[in-house]
Amino acid sequence: MAEQLSLAAVRGALIREEDSIVFALIERARRPRNAPAYYAPAAGADDGQSLAEFFVREAEALHAKAGHYEKPEDVPFFPQDLPSPLFPTKGYPKVLHPFASSVSVNDAIWKMYFNELLPLFTVDGDDGYYAETVALDFACLKALSRRIHYGKYVAEVKFQDAPQDYSPLIHAKATDALMNLLTFKAVEEKVKKRVEKKARIFGQNVTLEDSADKNEGSADDSECKVNPKVLSELYDRWVMPLTKDVEVDYLLRRLD
Numbered sequence: 001m002a003e004q005l006s007l008a009a010v011r012g013a014l015i016r017e018e019d020s021i022v023f024a025l026i027e028r029a030r031r032p033r034n035a036p037a038y039y040a041p042a043a044g045a046d047d048g049q050s051l052a053e054f055f056v057r058e059a060e061a062l063h064a065k066a067g068h069y070e071k072p073e074d075v076p077f078f079p080q081d082l083p084s085p086l087f088p089t090k091g092y093p094k095v096l097h098p099f100a101s102s103v104s105v106n107d108a109i110w111k112m113y114f115n116e117l118l119p120l121f122t123v124d125g126d127d128g129y130y131a132e133t134v135a136l137d138f139a140c141l142k143a144l145s146r147r148i149h150y151g152k153y154v155a156e157v158k159f160q161d162a163p164q165d166y167s168p169l170i171h172a173k174a175t176d177a178l179m180n181l182l183t184f185k186a187v188e189e190k191v192k193k194r195v196e197k198k199a200r201i202f203g204q205n206v207t208l209e210d211s212a213d214k215n216e217g218s219a220d221d222s223e224c225k226v227n228p229k230v231l232s233e234l235y236d237r238w239v240m241p242l243t244k245d246v247e248v249d250y251l252l253r254r255l256d
């Protein structure tokens with residue numbers, strides 16, 4: 001995240017993350033649901049861990065050794081016993097309150113992704129490509145989690161811009177009032193329209209035979225790799241509400 005915190009800069013970072021989320025979903029949609037990746041435990045294992053859970057745990061351990069999960073927007077799904085980085089890391093400007101790294105809504109993201117979102121954008125079926133499937137899931141989870149945890153920076157900027165408005169609500173632990181104060185409905189409407197449009201543009205088949213009436217963004221939704229409406233629904237029902245939960249969680253402890 002940029003050293004210079006401003007609402008425009010943070011919103012710019014959120015807009016860039018939309019690209020990562022749309023592309024990650026498009027990639028995952030290449031595979032059908034592949035349900036056994038989510039319930040069948042490893043051969044001989046007695047802990048009942050699915051392939052998806054195993055993969056994310058092991059991938060996070062590898063990423064942590066490479067130096068990932070140092071920044072407050074990079075939050076692991078399995079933070080217990082993560083190894084330390086094996087290589088020098090550069091450090092990052094500490095612009096947030098120190099407890100920021102402990103704010104996490106990853107449990108909610110995990111449940112939302114597997115229980116609600118996957119059935120909306122993958123077709124029913126089992127092609128046996130389970131290892132590839134869970135690697136694609138990991139990419140989706142990481143992109144969603146990073147976007148949502150950027151909410152920490154959004155909250156910090158909003159607090160710095162109006163401490164006189166936020167401080168009394170923080171002292172009073174007025175969660176609902178904080179939520180109202182940090183909500184910008186007009187911005188949310190634009191975000192939903194933009195992610196839907198990105199899914200329409202990024203997810204269309206590009207051919208050299210395209211005629212003038214087949215310009216970017218004009219693809220039929222049914223031809224898109226991920227239904228664009230799923231993106232606006234994802235943001236409306238989960239991504240923006242969870243980002244705001246992160247904002248509120250951060251603000252509640254901002255004055256500790």
Ligand SMILES: C=C(O[C@@H]1C=C(C(=O)O)C=C[C@H]1O)C(=O)O
Pocket residue numbers: 011014154182183184185187188191239240241243244
């Ligand atoms: C992130 C912000 O805070 C809230 C959450 C939004 C989002 O998650 O996209 C958009 C507008 C606000 O209601 C923001 O103001 O940009």
